[in-house]
Amino acid sequence: MNDDLPLADGAQARPYLSLRAPQPHYLRIRDQLVTDLARDLLPADSQLPAERELAERFACTRVTLRQALQLLESDGLIYRQNRRGWYVSPPRIRYDPTRISGFMEYVTAQGRTPRTECLQAQRGPAGAWLAKRMGLDHPEQQVFHLQRRRWVDQRPVLLEYNVLVAEWCPELLGQDLSTSLTQLLRERFGHVQSRSALLMHPETLDEKQAAQLQASPGSNGFYLERLSFGEQGQPVEFDREFWRPDALAVVLETQGAPL
Amino acid sequence: MNDDLPLADGAQARPYLSLRAPQPHYLRIRDQLVTDLARDLLPADSQLPAERELAERFACTRVTLRQALQLLESDGLIYRQNRRGWYVSPPRIRYDPTRISGFMEYVTAQGRTPRTECLQAQRGPAGAWLAKRMGLDHPEQQVFHLQRRRWVDQRPVLLEYNVLVAEWCPELLGQDLSTSLTQLLRERFGHVQSRSALLMHPETLDEKQAAQLQASPGSNGFYLERLSFGEQGQPVEFDREFWRPDALAVVLETQGAPL
DNA sequence: AAGTGGTCTAGACCACTTG
DNA sequence: AAGTGGTCTAGACCACTTC
Structure with a gap:
């Protein structure tokens, strides 16, 4: 051969x-x-x-x-x-969603440079889906819809959608929404959420989200949602966060919850 | 033409x-x-x-x-x-890692059928890496290494590695480890973890893990680790969990943690 | 204008599972 | 034994970014 x-x-x-x-x-x-x-x-x-x-x-x-x-x-x-x-990839941002601490604060605390960009802010009725999801009394209840993009060191890592009950934080739209919402609620309105329910899991970003995060269509993402309750136990805020999955590590400390 | x-x-x-x-x-x-x-x-x-x-x-x-x-x-x-x-994919299992409730319990509570398979159980020194990671006094400290595979409805969804300080739960290896470890610790040893630190993020399964979960090499996974402390605040258990990412939704409730 | 990543084709062989 | 998914080749064109 x-x-x-x-x-x-x-x-x-x-x-x-x-x-x-x-x-x-x-x-x-x-x-x-x-x-x-x-x-x-x-x-x-x-x-x-x-x-x-x-x-x-x-x-x-x-x-x-x-x-x-x-x-x-x-x-x-x-x-x-x-x-x-x-x-x-730089090191993951460590994020404790149970802490009353905003993005701007914990990113800075880790030696990184945060930036928040407000993409949308408007007032309107909650609508049927949100009212049910949040447990509001009626779908016409007025809420603020915020959509923000958050950056770490020149890179967009997170899309955040906030829905806030309007009567709980009136005049919100007059505030600077490219800063810490947590801080704003605390200092301007004297609010501290007393309880919240969290849900998170991996999923893909849809096409618009991927584009906004400069990711490829169909990229993996990490989804985190939070329903927060006010001082009287009433629902006041509903957040949804879509993260670049490599940018994030969720950390939390539990105090021994008794049965 | x-x-x-x-x-x-x-x-x-x-x-x-x-x-x-x-x-x-x-x-x-x-x-x-x-x-x-x-x-x-x-x-x-x-x-x-x-x-x-x-x-x-x-x-x-x-x-x-x-x-x-x-x-x-x-x-x-x-x-x-x-x-x-x-x-x-069936619906995601909802899992609250801050609750003192074992896999067998919360899967059953959601109308699904859990199964736990003990792949490995042995006693030995912690070693340098684990000792540092867990904050033990010295690397020769005796610990139990458990490796278990958990199923939901005929499907392997989770690999779990437990490291337990031996003196905290002696005779552990004589117990039935294909049941709830949480329950075992509570009923046999009277232990309830008082505090724990959690960390989780998406990552890929390595080849061995993928094979054990009947997944393709390089599959996405969801990683969750937990360091638990005993009644006197001493480290007693270190867990690492590797999940099929579609099988899991992490949920938790926060009581308004004051600053 | 050049080069890049994003997308797609039309095959192929192999290891493994299934019947 | 047949069929499946897992892997890989050797191209191609396009939309977009970069220079």
């Missing part, structure tokens, strides 16, 4: 099949990328080389390379900016 | 380009699948048709189809069993 025949059959040309470990190629590429990232000590938010360059380096197609990159993305080691490329 | 020329160029042959909506094809397939799933009222845990069949139905390749399926997977609507196929 002619040894010089080109490897027409892909099977023998696949490098990973000749190696001892029976791992898929994209897992080996991921591991290599992890060690490369660690060795080069790439700073947070720095950009990775182009996909075509990486694919050439690992002798694979872009499809396979992207499979490896998506693993690192799910693990929170790198993130994507839509159509811009891949970047090294 | 000859109108009968075959469409050699893929551009004009791609169906999604001729549609009004500028959405990528895989997003349209996802939407179609969502409505199909809703219309057919497929029961939880039932299997979807084969990928090749779905790809033919949507006139796309398997690559594109799988992109759509992976979106539904991230959203928690369907899940995968490695090499077996795609299945409809």
